[in-house]
Amino acid sequence: MNKALVVTLLICIVIAVMLFQSGRDMTMAKDTYQDEFIRMDIASEQASAHTMKESSFTLTITNMTGEPFSGANLEVVLSMPGMFCGSFPAKVTEAKPGSYVAVGIPVMRGEWQAEARLQTDDKTRRVIYPFIVD
Numbered sequence: 001m002n003k004a005l006v007v008t009l010l011i012c013i014v015i016a017v018m019l020f021q022s023g024r025d026m027t028m029a030k031d032t033y034q035d036e037f038i039r040m041d042i043a044s045e046q047a048s049a050h051t052m053k054e055s056s057f058t059l060t061i062t063n064m065t066g067e068p069f070s071g072a073n074l075e076v077v078l079s080m081p082g083m084f085c086g087s088f089p090a091k092v093t094e095a096k097p098g099s100y101v102a103v104g105i106p107v108m109r110g111e112w113q114a115e116a117r118l119q120t121d122d123k124t125r126r127v128i129y130p131f132i133v134d
Contacts, residue, residue: 033127037064042116042129049106049133057090057114057129059100068098073119076102080112081130090114106133 030043038061045056057076061069071094079087090104106112112133118125 031127031129033125035125038062038069038118038120038125039064040116040118040125040127042114042127044114044129044131045101049112049131051109051133052105052107054103054105055114055131055133057102057104057116058095059092059102059116059127061098061100061118068096070094070097072100074100074116075119076104076114076116078104078106078112078114080108080110083110109133 030041032042033040041060043058045058049055055078059074059076061072061074063069074092076090076092077087078090079085085108088104088107090102092100092102095101102114102116104114110133112131114129114131116127116129
């Protein structure tokens, strides 16, 4: 194979990867916590997050038979991992049984996480959703 063909092939591969990544729907990304009693899913409600703009997250909590976990003692905190800029509580509301919406405001650009904490009688369960703020 000649060098021009190899270079052209590599360029095509790079372009294909870039197009694939730019076309991904970040609203479909989610993180999950599961144990023998509870399942918690957290996902972003929008494709991107922006500085000083509300960011919304959907949390779905069920027991292991799939029944909604209603009236949860739940908090969501936004923070930047490894940074000392503090943590910012999100407002959490139950939209319907077992489905919660958390709304918070990231204050600067960079890598953030939304940490949902579910307190039950016996322990605290956590699920962390990483996201990027533009």
